[in-house]
Amino acid sequence: MLMLMSNLRDLEIRHLTALDAVASEGTFARAADKLGYTQSAISQQIASLEKVVDAKVFDRPGGPRPVTLTPFGEQLLVASRDMLKRVDCMAEDLNRFRTGTVGRLTIGTFQSVSATLLPLVLGRMRDTHPDVEIRVFENDLDDQLEVAMTRGELDMSFVVGEMAGRFESRHLFDDPFVLVARPDQFAPGPVSLVDISREPMIGQHHNSCQIMNETGLRAHGLDPKYVFRTNDNVATAAMVRAGMGVAVMPLLCVEPDDPRISLHPLDPPIPDRSIYIAWRPGRTLSPVAERFLELALEISAEFVDRTVPVPALA
């Protein structure tokens, strides 16, 4: 009984196809024609099938009469046709997956990307791949994204910085730090870091962005005074408008068209925040992920063109 089960593992799709063809066509020769074999080959295939299942499948009446299925053969035939249908069905499913028509994708992201680039990419994905299920995990403590990726919980993630070695990544765009101030506070154009460090400042809590930021200022020997910290970009802008201080923020995090604040390049500039998209090294991406990557690159390009020439920065 167990032996018979493992015997069936020796079965090949080819056998089932032959069985189906012979049953449909009524004779070995016509089945052979249909499948592009010779009669001899079909005869051998059926013989081999009968050996695998250890039972006669066709009654051969001899003479010019066509073969007929034995009762066992009939059972086998219905099972075989079912199997063949499933194989085709599986082929279709795999094809839909291969072409990216269907699939699942889990993307890691953080606030400023979630608010700017990501919606554009997701929108474009939804247009062209409506049946793909995309899940987004936002986490602003950015080593969390790396951990999740390493655990295989994320297919890809937006990250800040190059992830040297530990991940494979593609550069998307650079996000410059700008000074956010009240419109009348400084003359349009660059503001020196020295002038900035004299103002009370609004910062973020300890995250990678804030670290870059403070590190950049301290690299010039300056010691900024933070009077308030929030990770909420809208709150930060509101604080600035209320005159509580100025803020150094990534350009992406600022509402660009708000007339109640003005944006200034830093003089000298501190290093841009580089935005990458990353994934586990050496892993082939799913077709959907490939598509997502393409779109992210494409839209990032458009995106940079659109956001960089902000009036205040010209």
Added chain:
Amino acid sequence: MLMLMSNLRDLEIRHLTALDAVASEGTFARAADKLGYTQSAISQQIASLEKVVDAKVFDRPGGPRPVTLTPFGEQLLVASRDMLKRVDCMAEDLNRFRTGTVGRLTIGTFQSVSATLLPLVLGRMRDTHPDVEIRVFENDLDDQLEVAMTRGELDMSFVVGEMAGRFESRHLFDDPFVLVARPDQFAPGPVSLVDISREPMIGQHHNSCQIMNETGLRAHGLDPKYVFRTNDNVATAAMVRAGMGVAVMPLLCVEPDDPRISLHPLDPPIPDRSIYIAWRPGRTLSPVAERFLELALEISAEFVDRTVPVPALA
């Protein structure tokens, strides 16, 4: 797209088994061990699989690190495991069919067998093969049974006579014709055909049994007078009891223990009615049919032992 589907027809169970094993074991070598192949063989099998599906299935990180499935590979794996499960399931189903545990059987029969032998066989079948679905087609116009068999509507059928050539058959038992009369009508023991033909007779309508019967009598130059015809055996017996006449009937058609009638052998006897079970020639029987045949033979033997020594015939 269509090309890919037909490509998948080249897939073999072996490939799926290998995929499953490698995915479970994590390395090609362990999978090879598990399946009794060499590492080289598994490597080639997976390569062949990747060629058939036209996609990379595993990421090979190189070095001593184990391989991991690509997203496509994961898809393929779940589909494959499903397929393997279905193959095993199919093997089980076929096995149940092969052993006669399950199956369907359609049997042709006619009145006297339906009333006597058949219930015993069906009862025994139900005891040992409770999950077999048996359907019975009774038809007393017996060429109808042959027609139905030829059309494949019946797996086997009880028949009268040997069916020379047109069917394959096994002899079950012989059913002698007996005279049915009132208890006081004749002395116990054989009654001569001449005496019988002087009595008014109750016969059947034109069917094979009646034909044998009349032919047997006429073969001795006698010309029976039928005063009433019915195919209902109970009605026939009632007519005899009512004194309307005598009847010549197959022993099987008579209620054996009815004290209100008496049974007499014929002198000389007319040829017994031979009961066979028949099926289409050259067709292998289903396991269930084989079993039914066995039982019918077995029970026929017991059956003859029990019915032949009827008191009146001793």
Added chain:
DNA sequence: CATAAGCATCAGCATAGACGATCATCAGTA
């Protein structure tokens, strides 16, 4: 830097499987 664990590849060999030709069977037909 050496080692070990991983997979790929190559050569060699056995065999499964396809082909082409031929044989055996048997219904239908002359």
Added chain:
DNA sequence: TACTGATGATCGTCTATGCTGATGCTTATG
């Protein structure tokens, strides 16, 4: 009765497939 034609089985041949065993390449680890 013999012939014909359709059918599947079988046999010899050859190719392609698939497995083994040995070797080579890659990379983490000590």
